[in-house]
Amino acid sequence: MSSGAPKWVAALVDSVGAQGLYTYRLPPDLKVAVGDILSVPFGSQQLGAIAIQLLSTPPPDLAPADIRPVAAVISRGMFSPTYWQLLERVAAYYQTSLIQVIRTALPPGLLGRSQRRLRLLPDAIPPEAEMFLSPAAVCVLSQLQQSAQGDYTWQYLRQKCRGAYRGIQALVDRGWAESYLALPTPPRPQRRQAVTVVQVPTPEDPTVTKRQREVLSLLQRRGGDLWLQEALQYCRTTSATMRSLARKGLLVIEEREVLRQPASPELGADHPKVLTAPQQTAVETLRTDQSFAMVLLHGVTGSGKTEVYLQAIAPRLAAGQSALVLVPEIGLTPQLTDRFQQRFGDRVYVYHSGLSDGERYDAWRRMLQGEPMVVIGTRSAVFSPLPQLGIIILDEEHDGSFKQDQPMPCYHARTVAQWRAELDDCPLVLGTATPSLESWSAQQLRAIAEATEPQPASPEATSQSAATLPPRHYLVLPDRVHQRPPPPITVVDMRLELQIGNRSIFSRSLRSALETMKSREEQGILFIQRRGHSSFVSCRECGHVMMCPHCDVSLSYHQSRSGAAEMLRCHYCGFGQMQPPRCPACDSQYLKHFGSGTQRVEQAIAQELPELRCLRFDSDTTRAKGAHRALLARFAQGEADVLVGTQMLTKGIDLPQVTVVGIIAADGLLYMADYRASERAFQVLTQVAGRAGRGEQPGRVILQTYNPENPVVQAVKSQDIQHFLTTEQQQRQALDYPPAGRLVLLRITSPDRAAAEHTAQDLAAHLASRLDEAWSLLGPVPAPILRVARRYRWQVLLKGAIAAPIPDLTDLAKQCPAHVSLTIDVDPLNLM
Numbered sequence: 060m061s062s063g064a065p066k067w068v069a070a071l072v073d074s075v076g077a078q079g080l081y082t083y084r085l086p087p088d089l090k091v092a093v094g095d096i097l098s099v100p101f102g103s104q105q106l107g108a109i110a111i112q113l114l115s116t117p118p119p120d121l122a123p124a125d126i127r128p129v130a131a132v133i134s135r136g137m138f139s140p141t142y143w144q145l146l147e148r149v150a151a152y153y154q155t156s157l158i159q160v161i162r163t164a165l166p167p168g169l170l171g172r173s174q175r176r177l178r179l180l181p182d183a184i185p186p187e188a189e190m191f192l193s194p195a196a197v198c199v200l201s202q203l204q205q206s207a208q209g210d211y212t213w214q215y216l217r218q219k220c221r222g223a224y225r226g227i228q229a230l231v232d233r234g235w236a237e238s239y240l241a242l243p244t245p246p247r248p249q250r251r252q253a254v255t256v257v258q259v260p261t262p263e264d265p266t267v268t269k270r271q272r273e274v275l276s277l278l279q280r281r282g283g284d285l286w287l288q289e290a291l292q293y294c295r296t297t298s299a300t301m302r303s304l305a306r307k308g309l310l311v312i313e314e315r316e317v318l319r320q321p322a323s324p325e326l327g328a329d330h331p332k333v334l335t336a337p338q339q340t341a342v343e344t345l346r347t348d349q350s351f352a353m354v355l356l357h358g359v360t361g362s363g364k365t366e367v368y369l370q371a372i373a374p375r376l377a378a379g380q381s382a383l384v385l386v387p388e389i390g391l392t393p394q395l396t397d398r399f400q401q402r403f404g405d406r407v408y409v410y411h412s413g414l415s416d417g418e419r420y421d422a423w424r425r426m427l428q429g430e431p432m433v434v435i436g437t438r439s440a441v442f443s444p445l446p447q448l449g450i451i452i453l454d455e456e457h458d459g460s461f462k463q464d465q466p467m468p469c470y471h472a473r474t475v476a477q478w479r480a481e482l483d484d485c486p487l488v489l490g491t492a493t494p495s496l497e498s499w500s501a502q503q504l505r506a507i508a509e510a511t512e513p514q515p516a517s518p519e520a521t522s523q524s525a526a527t528l529p530p531r532h533y534l535v536l537p538d539r540v541h542q543r544p545p546p547p548i549t550v551v552d553m554r555l556e557l558q559i560g561n562r563s564i565f566s567r568s569l570r571s572a573l574e575t576m577k578s579r580e581e582q583g584i585l586f587i588q589r590r591g592h593s594s595f596v597s598c599r600e601c602g603h604v605m606m607c608p609h610c611d612v613s614l615s616y617h618q619s620r621s622g623a624a625e626m627l628r629c630h631y632c633g634f635g636q637m638q639p640p641r642c643p644a645c646d647s648q649y650l651k652h653f654g655s656g657t658q659r660v661e662q663a664i665a666q667e668l669p670e671l672r673c674l675r676f677d678s679d680t681t682r683a684k685g686a687h688r689a690l691l692a693r694f695a696q697g698e699a700d701v702l703v704g705t706q707m708l709t710k711g712i713d714l715p716q717v718t719v720v721g722i723i724a725a726d727g728l729l730y731m732a733d734y735r736a737s738e739r740a741f742q743v744l745t746q747v748a749g750r751a752g753r754g755e756q757p758g759r760v761i762l763q764t765y766n767p768e769n770p771v772v773q774a775v776k777s778q779d780i781q782h783f784l785t786t787e788q789q790q791r792q793a794l795d796y797p798p799a800g801r802l803v804l805l806r807i808t809s810p811d812r813a814a815a816e817h818t819a820q821d822l823a824a825h826l827a828s829r830l831d832e833a834w835s836l837l838g839p840v841p842a843p844i845l846r847v848a849r850r851y852r853w854q855v856l857l858k859g860a861i862a863a864p865i866p867d868l869t870d871l872a873k874q875c876p877a878h879v880s881l882t883i884d885v886d887p888l889n890l891m
């Protein structure tokens with residue numbers, strides 16, 4: 060078969076029924092490029108498709124005569140060429156198919172909902188054009204000529220003319236009409252119901268019940284003007300109650316326009332702040348260097364990194380470029396999004412997986428328009444199709460949620476962002492108070508390479524020369540704004556507390572700190588790693604532990620407040636049951652719970668420090684949409700003295716009135732069977748500690764532990780991050796763990812126990828025979844938790860030298876039986 064000009068195209072068809080790529084023939088005169096939006100026949104339909112790959116030979120399993128032709132090109136150059144290069148790179152590096160990457164990157168229904176239109180180009184049309192055209196084309200032409208704008212949707216033309224597709228193509232080929240995708244009309248303003256208190260009833264008014272008065276006074280405490288939904292949540296009442304208050308003329312319920320991004324109703328504007336000297340240096344570096352560079356912005360907690368982002372972005376927008384801001388979890392950082400919206404108004408778009416398909420689609424179509432905008436989003440937003448990208452910011456770069464564990468592609472948004480910055484030639488800013496070992500080591504490497512550059516390089520040294528490494532800047536914000544001191548950290552040995560007879564979960568220091576805090580009307584944050592009440596329930600007579608029937612993990616005890624139902628829940632699969640009154644194994648009634656969680660802390664406060672009002676901030680209390688924001692707002696407004704929460708507290712909470720941070724037990728974080736446990740524990744503890752003393756009052760942190768000597772605890776206490784990272788790096792080096800070496804994890808899962816095990820063994824044996832000496836094979840072993848949600852899980856870990864190319868493993872999936880699934884995780888973060 061002759062090669063040369065491509066004659067076929069593999070396309071991604073926009074239909075739920077479509078699987079993989081479909082091959083189409085290219086009609087002789089039709090020019091198609093990768094990324095073009097096509098119209099193709101699919102069954103009896105004509106559907107939208109994206110050209111993925113041009114082929115000069117057809118797939119061997121298809122007879123060329125059976126391959127149907129592309130009907131038309133609807134839109135060219137919708138995505139920039141670098142965008143496709145990015146997707147291809149992701150597919151290659153993370154060992155998955157391009158189509159799988161496209162499914163991750165593109166919102167569902169992108170093409171299906173797109174509006175194909177045809178527009179007449181009247182100046183190009185010669186007199187008596189009809190003479191040159193087929194009847195179908197004549198029909199299309201006359202339809203267009205009769206319309207005022209000379210413009211119709213394809214759909215309309217198809218209804219009016221037989222063979223419309225061919226007719227359209229003929230007009231387009233001659234340059235007499237052009238086909239395009241209609242951009243969405245500006246979204247209709249969304250409307251939402253709001254409640255406003257308009258009248259306070261007199262105390263004598265007999266028509267108003269006690270409960271109704273309560274609701275009114277609660278509403279007034281929140282300013283008397285709320286969204287209905289928030290009001291219902293806040294007052295714990297029903298819309299029927301609200302309506303009856305409205306009928307009595309005490310409040311008004313009305314529809315009001317919502318800003319495109321549902322924020323709190325009263326978000327004001329915000330102006331650039333006068334920068335501190337280190338902020339100034341950082342912003343200047345980012346303004347001068349506009350081409351590709353990796354910038355590690357290492358700013359201690361409360362040093363004002365956000366202001367640097369804002370002022371680095373502003374000139375890019377002014378120059379007509381866009382900015383991409385990636386954050387770990389959108390719901391957890393309403394303050395960050397608010398700051399961006401206050402500064403840049405409606406040029407800010409929030410993009411995350413919580414959006415509906417329609418919202419995502421709209422956001423995409425607007426990005427493709429190329430107007431300068433700021434997109435703030437989670438991991439998958441790294442694929443936002445912004446055509447004029449001027450800067451990428453990855454906030455809290457150390458955060459593990461930038462990595463996708465499954466499904467494939469198991470990508471790390473930081474890695475993808477680096478490629479993207481390189482392809483689009485713009486800086487990537489990695490902001491954090493606790494740099495990841497990866498970013499910090501890369502920074503060190505670069506610094507070493509630069510320091511040795513002036514000498515004539517030896518042949519070996521050239522591979523490490525600064526020229527081959529991406530350009531990097533290291534920017535430090537060493538102090539908090541306004542010279543506020545970092546909060547001192549007191550480590551409390553809980554063993555000593557026990558010795559003197561204190562059995563409470565609060566040490567004497569923490570207790571007295573909380574009491575002082577309360578007397579000064581300040582606020583506090585209590586951190587505990589687990590949600591729920593207790594981590595497991597076991598029988599004191601026979602030792603039986605209550606386990607999840609679907610997973611190999613113990614059930615956690617949940618009781619939302621004292622007196623509420625006693626529940627057992629699985630934190631892996633969500634299974635729940637009532638706590639049995641007696642031990643299912645021996646019928647004893649002594650079931651006891653062990654290990655504290657947020658609910659236990661909340662109950663301990665109610666019992667031991669009853670004057671403290673408390674709010675709980677964990678995934679149980681923040682499940683509803685907007686609940687994070689609502690809870691944080693209640694806390695900010697002083698509705699509680701302490702906020703008790705999990706990991707969620709670590710992210711970007713900036714409240715000046717918080718002076719005390721208590722870490723109830725650091726120990727749970729310290730003993731994880733994972734080579735990253737220390738690094739993660741250090742990050743979490745430092746970030747939580749950083750919530751204290753951000754306002755005018757100095758803060759303090761009390762860290763409780765049974766192991767005060769632990770090096771992580773010591774490092775958190777001294778905040779000597781350079782020392783911590785250096786030691787950590789040496790340990791990784793000694794074991795060839797990342798970033799000194801590299802890992803690839805194969806996860807093999809199946810509902811069939813034996814199949815999972817056998818497949819893992821087969822794959823490992825197969826790999827053993829073909830890996831070169833740069834790689835070693837660990838396993839197969841059962842995953843640390845063998846069974847989750849009824850699937851058995853086995854693992855094979857590949858460990859390689861940092862410079863070794865990753866072996867191609869894409870053929871392994873074919874060796875798995877039908878009911879066994881294989882995930883290839885390159886650079887895994889989570890080995891569980």
Ligand SMILES: Nc1ncnc2c1ncn2[C@@H]1O[C@H](COP(=O)(O)OP(=O)(O)OP(=O)(O)O)[C@@H](O)[C@H]1O
Pocket residue numbers: 332333334335338358359360361362363364365366491492540710711712713749
């Ligand atoms: N130049 C400045 N002048 C005055 N206030 C500032 C300045 N820069 C930042 N701030 C304020 O300081 C506070 C801390 O800033 P920000 O939240 O950006 O810190 P951060 O470095 O992101 O902290 P963290 O990593 O702990 O989340 C904010 O309230 C911010 O408005």
Ligand SMILES: [Zn+2]
Pocket residue numbers: 598599600601602603642643644645646647
């Ligand atoms: Zn028992």
Ligand SMILES: [Zn+2]
Pocket residue numbers: 607608609610629630631632633634848
């Ligand atoms: Zn379970």
